Amino acid sequence: MVKVVVQNNCGIQRSLAIAAAQVEGIAHQVAERSILLKGFLELWGEGETWEELEASINAFSEEVKQPWLQPSLSMKVVIDGWGRIINKQEQSEYHERLEFIPFQNPVKLTDPDIVFRLIIANCYSNHGMPDTVPKRMYFGREVGVGNRRVISQYALPKRVYLGPTSMDTEMAFVMCNQAKVRKGNFVFDPFAGTGSILVAAAHFGAVTLGADIDIRVLRDGKKDTSGRVADNWANFKTYGLQRPAGLIRADAHRPPFRETLHEILDAVVCDPPYGVRAGGRKSQSKPDLQVRNRATHITSTAPYSMGECLRDLLDISARLLRVGGRLVYFLPAALEVYKEEEVPRHPALRLIANSEQVLTTRYSRRLITMEKVLSYDREVAAAFHEEQGDPRMAIDSVPSIVYEPRQYVDGKLVVSEKPANRPKYRSKLC
Amino acid sequence: MKLLTHNMLSCHIKGVQNGFPFKIEPVKVEQIDADYDPDFLRHIYPRLEWKALCEAAATMGAPGLPEEVTEEMLQDDDFLRSFHHALLELVLEEGSLVCPETGRQFPVHKGVPNLLLNEDEN
Numbered sequence: 001m002v003k004v005v006v007q008n009n010c011g012i013q014r015s016l017a018i019a020a021a022q023v024e025g026i027a028h029q030v031a032e033r034s035i036l037l038k039g040f041l042e043l044w045g046e047g048e049t050w051e052e053l054e055a056s057i058n059a060f061s062e063e064v065k066q067p068w069l070q071p072s073l074s075m076k077v078v079i080d081g082w083g084r085i086i087n088k089q090e091q092s093e094y095h096e097r098l099e100f101i102p103f104q105n106p107v108k109l110t111d112p113d114i115v116f117r118l119i120i121a122n123c124y125s126n127h128g129m130p131d132t133v134p135k136r137m138y139f140g141r142e143v144g145v146g147n148r149r150v151i152s153q154y155a156l157p158k159r160v161y162l163g164p165t166s167m168d169t170e171m172a173f174v175m176c177n178q179a180k181v182r183k184g185n186f187v188f189d190p191f192a193g194t195g196s197i198l199v200a201a202a203h204f205g206a207v208t209l210g211a212d213i214d215i216r217v218l219r220d221g222k223k224d225t226s227g228r229v230a231d232n233w234a235n236f237k238t239y240g241l242q243r244p245a246g247l248i249r250a251d252a253h254r255p256p257f258r259e260t261l262h263e264i265l266d267a268v269v270c271d272p273p274y275g276v277r278a279g280g281r282k283s284q285s286k287p288d289l290q291v292r293n294r295a296t297h298i299t300s301t302a303p304y305s306m307g308e309c310l311r312d313l314l315d316i317s318a319r320l321l322r323v324g325g326r327l328v329y330f331l332p333a334a335l336e337v338y339k340e341e342e343v344p345r346h347p348a349l350r351l352i353a354n355s356e357q358v359l360t361t362r363y364s365r366r367l368i369t370m371e372k373v374l375s376y377d378r379e380v381a382a383a384f385h386e387e388q389g390d391p392r393m394a395i396d397s398v399p400s401i402v403y404e405p406r407q408y409v410d411g412k413l414v415v416s417e418k419p420a421n422r423p424k425y426r427s428k429l430c
Numbered sequence: 431m432k433l434l435t436h437n438m439l440s441c442h443i444k445g446v447q448n449g450f451p452f453k454i455e456p457v458k459v460e461q462i463d464a465d466y467d468p469d470f471l472r473h474i475y476p477r478l479e480w481k482a483l484c485e486a487a488a489t490m491g492a493p494g495l496p497e498e499v500t501e502e503m504l505q506d507d508d509f510l511r512s513f514h515h516a517l518l519e520l521v522l523e524e525g526s527l528v529c530p531e532t533g534r535q536f537p538v539h540k541g542v543p544n545l546l547l548n549e550d551e552n
Contacts (some may be wrong), residue, residue, distance in 0.1 A: 246435025286549035
């Protein structure tokens with residue numbers, strides 16, 4: 001049996017899970033692709049106290065242990081603190097405590113043949129976040145390490161071009177894992193922005209396509225301190241990744257794809273604009289407007305409600321994904337108004353996962369994974385949308401819920417139907 | 431913008447019936463190496479409008495793609511390489527996409543086509 005040790009990016013949450021992986025090779029392969037996984041251990045023993053741990057390790061099969069305790073194999077023992085940092089002094093104390101194990105191996109700190117891990121979970125506080133790992137110790141031999149090095153390889157602070165809403169690296173990779181992005185896939189992000197999701201998809205060898213309504217973010221980028229242009233293309237270039245097949249300025253509400261285009265994508269991965277940090281915009285219709293000069297005309301846009309935006313997103317995904325392809329996106333959720341039945345649905349898509357990430361005590365977001373299970377039928381889709389009616393969702397009022405003072409009437413929270421009417425910040429270029 | 435993207439797009443001005451394919455008016459075309467992946471090409475082929483790709487490639491300075499593609503050709507390395515080159519290595523950096531029905535020009539600047547419609551076109 002192998003113990004799965006999961007590290008969640010908002011602390012340690014339900015972090016230890018037990019799984020059976022019969023073949024070490026499979027564990028290694030799974031670990032290699034995993035972002036949230038710390039690693040796989042062949043578990044030799046566990047316990048709440050040192051006595052229990054020692055008894056448990058001693059009772060574990062000699063047949064399994066012995067081949068790894070030979071002088072021909074170099075090793076190191078890593079002490080992992082979960083929930084708190086273990087200082088140098090404690091580390092050496094724990095190393096000594098493990099001496100009851102009959103190690104014959106020479107110690108080698110860099111690139112040893114075997115890594116043993118002692119995990120000490122002790123989460124007395126998780127800063128108000130729900131659920132922590134129970135206090136317990138685990139010891140075992142590492143059989144696979146999660147691929148967390150990509151997080152530093154693509155770390156945002158080192159990235160040439162980024163913006164305030166760039167998806168953090170870890171999450172971009174998790175999203176691509178949820179979407180099963182692999183080499184030779186074609187992946188689309190309709191809200192590409194600074195392209196961080198596409199960077200992760202390209203890392204896995206996918207051909208990428210991005211769209212955004214904001215041309216300044218998508219195309220123009222900015223100049224860095226030395227006057228060099230930093231834009232989306234520059235990110236792909238500095239990472240040595242395949243340049244996207246296209247970055248297009250387009251409106252997700254009016255996607256500019258030909259009518260006959262179907263089933264071309266393997267994944268749609270995106271973080272739709274919601275208005276907490278960046279509000280959604282769509283184009284608007286003014287048939288009587290006289291556009292004098294099309295080359296210099298600046299098109300005005302209209303607000304794009306989340307319900308409407310998600311209906312468009314699910315529909316274009318249902319149409320353009322191949323059967324078996326996946327849509328992965330973030331849905332914001334305010335704890336007080338989140339309703340599971342409001343998670344948008346589509347007749348061609350099946351919900352695979354709905355995973356909450358707690359952001360503050362009032363606001364979280366949910367990573368939604370859907371898979372296309374039926375071919376797209378325009379009429380069925382239209383009838384479904386008709387039946388669903390107004391796509392507005394209770395969480396369309398998220399900005400006001402997150403930022404406004406709470407109102408209570410008779411001890412009950414009042415959630416306003418409409419976002420508060422505040423003057424909007426507009427940049428000079430608008 | 432690569433021709434894979436061009437093959438997917440059409441003019442979506444309200445009322446336009448035949449907005450595909452955009453006519454390309456190239457000002458600056460670049461050739462940028464891309465990873466050659468025969469499986470991707472075979473997977474994507476049936477989803478493309480082949481004639482539009484041939485014409486677009488010719489406009490961008492890479493004529494000579496065959497009019498018809500057979501199953502055998504999709505196993506042939508020479509053919510797949512020319513297909514790959516047309517689909518993923520020709521990049522329209524500057525120029526425009528022109529709607530075949532209305533003649534409306536959508537500018538392509540720094541490799542990014544601006545397909546946002548004006549208020550009177552929606």
